[in-house]
Amino acid sequence: MSDTPDKTQDRLYQDLARSLMEELASGRYPIGARLPAERELATSYNVSRPTVREAIIALEVQGLVEVKVGSGAYVRRLPGKEDLPGFNITAFELTEARLLFEGEAAALAATQASDEELDGIERLVEAIARENQQADGAEKSDREFHLAIARATRNTAIYNAIEHLWDLRATSPEAALLHEKARSANIKPVVDEHTAVLTALRNRDPGAARAAMRAHLAQVIDSLLFATEERAIEEARRTAQAKRARYQSAP
Amino acid sequence: MSDTPDKTQDRLYQDLARSLMEELASGRYPIGARLPAERELATSYNVSRPTVREAIIALEVQGLVEVKVGSGAYVRRLPGKEDLPGFNITAFELTEARLLFEGEAAALAATQASDEELDGIERLVEAIARENQQADGAEKSDREFHLAIARATRNTAIYNAIEHLWDLRATSPEAALLHEKARSANIKPVVDEHTAVLTALRNRDPGAARAAMRAHLAQVIDSLLFATEERAIEEARRTAQAKRARYQSAP
DNA sequence: CAAGAGAATTGGTAAGACCAAAAGGAAATG
DNA sequence: CATTTCCTTTTGGTCTTACCAATTCTCTTG
Known part of the structure; x- marks a missing residue:
């Protein structure tokens, strides 16, 4: 038993979601901006479209982006440090x-x-x-x-x-x-x-x-x-x- | 312009996620229990496996379940009313x-x-x-x-x-x-x-x-x-x- | 009976295809 | 010339199939 007994690894979508959150935090996509299309993200990040969809859904559930059918994913709010993984409080x-x-x-x-x-x-x-x-x-x-x-x-x-x-x-x-x-x-x-x-x-x-x-x-x-x-x-x-x-x- | 100007519809995964949350709330799957396999859920709910994956990811991001590779999705905590959509505060x-x-x-x-x-x-x-x-x-x-x-x-x-x-x-x-x-x-x-x-x-x-x-x-x-x-x-x-x-x- | 190897199960990811909604522009219309 | 209409393109939504990797189960074997 280590400090983190059952860490579940893999989950490629989480890596992509984290990358996207960092992009948001960097100010590259301000509030209201539209994220690149799923197909573009898939090619630029070298992953499949389902993976991109999963990552965007992760952001959507956290209220970071809003997805509009046929239009795109728009930034709803910018992530704080409490959104990033590994956020611990004493x-x-x-x-x-x-x-x-x-x-x-x-x-x-x-x-x-x-x-x-x-x-x-x-x-x-x-x-x-x-x-x-x-x-x-x-x-x-x-x-x-x-x-x-x-x-x-x-x-x-x-x-x-x-x-x-x-x-x-x-x-x-x-x-x-x-x-x-x-x-x-x-x-x-x-x-x-x-x-x-x-x-x-x-x-x-x-x-x-x-x-x-x-x-x-x-x-x-x-x-x-x-x-x-x-x-x-x-x-x-x-x-x-x-x-x-x-x-x-x-x- | 109605009361909700830009309601984004569709999103089949959200329906499934809500259904699953209701199942959790009903006590059918207590904490620690394993959810049915993705393929089973897909057939029983008449949706494709990607959709099931998206719904489960939505639950995972909210901390409701934990997914273990090769094993299954396990209940981490039970949903409260603040987890359900349409949760508004005055x-x-x-x-x-x-x-x-x-x-x-x-x-x-x-x-x-x-x-x-x-x-x-x-x-x-x-x-x-x-x-x-x-x-x-x-x-x-x-x-x-x-x-x-x-x-x-x-x-x-x-x-x-x-x-x-x-x-x-x-x-x-x-x-x-x-x-x-x-x-x-x-x-x-x-x-x-x-x-x-x-x-x-x-x-x-x-x-x-x-x-x-x-x-x-x-x-x-x-x-x-x-x-x-x-x-x-x-x-x-x-x-x-x-x-x-x-x-x-x-x- | 225990241990190990193989099979079955399960999640992870990719690729391709088609549908529906939205957006943009071109053409028809006033 | 402005407006409306319609069509094409773009974009997300979903399904299907396929294969890989981790886990779990099972059955053989010592």
């Missing part, structure tokens, strides 16, 4: 963002959530407690708990953004690993923190909900720091002594 | 989310931004003032202003999320239209609001930065409300009298 950045955003979401949810939604959240808190006892580390209910609160804001944009942050964790192997390690080292407290959030929601107290959610995620950041130290020490043991001091001093 | 939801998130981002930026970044933000405020005088309604600098603040948080996840919210506006024709209308009706105030945010940032005052940004976006929401009423009246004039009262009473 677990700390992710959790800091969640601290801010989910704190506000909890505050809003305190004023918007229905009693039924609060009941559902309470069941999720219980589910989290059960999962923690099993110790096989399922964080599914944890995710659902946070997303249920986001949903209770009745604001699709907020829910969408917070769900996006959770998904980002999965795209970053490092972040996922760190979270897993943090979870195994620190289990009990999260139950109390979750119930604190729920209580604030039931009391319809936005400020308390925000504070409880922030406290919870601040605790997560702490455990991430702890796990980072652990990981650093592990690596230091495994590698040369020279690296040891450096990793231990890193927060 | 301009109000969008701005409410921005009010909460960008408020926090401004507060964080007040403690993190470098002097150079603040200078850059100041230049953007000036650019916004210039664009407003031209009255041809370019909101490019406005976007840059908000994104510069998000970037000043030094947190990629926060920047990414806020940029995502801005991009969502483009995907929703209704939201874009409403914003355009709101802009044309209400120009002057935004300059003062932007300078207020900048001043708070320069003073390194997180609370003031949050408050200024929230005030600014609250103002945007107000102008959206105003524009909504305008639009309602316009439509009412254009359509039958019977509809008139109904639209006018809608907030």
Whole structure:
């Protein structure tokens, strides 16, 4: 098992899609411009037309281009670095963002959530407690708990953004690993923190909900720091002594 | 010109992709399950294999499935309603989310931004003032202003999320239209609001930065409300009298 | 029973063909 | 001369066939 256990290779269309995205990023094709015809791209890139079609569809699904039948593919927006493969975010950045955003979401949810939604959240808190006892580390209910609160804001944009942050964790192997390690080292407290959030929601107290959610995620950041130290020490043991001091001093 | 001026039709692969997503949502293929082979899907859906490939690539780009060469396509995650086409977010939801998130981002930026970044933000405020005088309604600098603040948080996840919210506006024709209308009706105030945010940032005052940004976006929401009423009246004039009262009473 | 070689399955890509929509220009028309 | 109409060209949409490569299955073999 390497760092990336099951990397799926091949996929020629991905190479072409990446090349085209770089062309877009270079400014060669500004917004509104038309890309060369599929047949032209096929010959210039030495691939078949189906491959070109696949690449363009990849861009289309990401909202980068718009294909008009009989006319061509037109640039819709320019790619940012988050569109490029290998885009990773630190677990700390992710959790800091969640601290801010989910704190506000909890505050809003305190004023918007229905009693039924609060009941559902309470069941999720219980589910989290059960999962923690099993110790096989399922964080599914944890995710659902946070997303249920986001949903209770009745604001699709907020829910969408917070769900996006959770998904980002999965795209970053490092972040996922760190979270897993943090979870195994620190289990009990999260139950109390979750119930604190729920209580604030039931009391319809936005400020308390925000504070409880922030406290919870601040605790997560702490455990991430702890796990980072652990990981650093592990690596230091495994590698040369020279690296040891450096990793231990890193927060 | 109808409500959707340039709807691109056809695209058989999209129909198939949607069908497959519905299959995933139905639970028929749980996470980790393998989809039928491309050739099987082609025959069962009465399409060609290239079309099946295109549909699967659409799912792959969205992170719904993972394709393993020589093995098959495996379910990676289940689709939510935000994955389905026709997913639109209200301009109000969008701005409410921005009010909460960008408020926090401004507060964080007040403690993190470098002097150079603040200078850059100041230049953007000036650019916004210039664009407003031209009255041809370019909101490019406005976007840059908000994104510069998000970037000043030094947190990629926060920047990414806020940029995502801005991009969502483009995907929703209704939201874009409403914003355009709101802009044309209400120009002057935004300059003062932007300078207020900048001043708070320069003073390194997180609370003031949050408050200024929230005030600014609250103002945007107000102008959206105003524009909504305008639009309602316009439509009412254009359509039958019977509809008139109904639209006018809608907030 | 285990290990290895071969066959079957599956995705990856190419090439060619034909259809339908769109765009551009030429000809007919007012 | 301007406008409209129609036809040709371009372009994307889809299908079919074919072959290659990676994987998986199966059956033989020691």
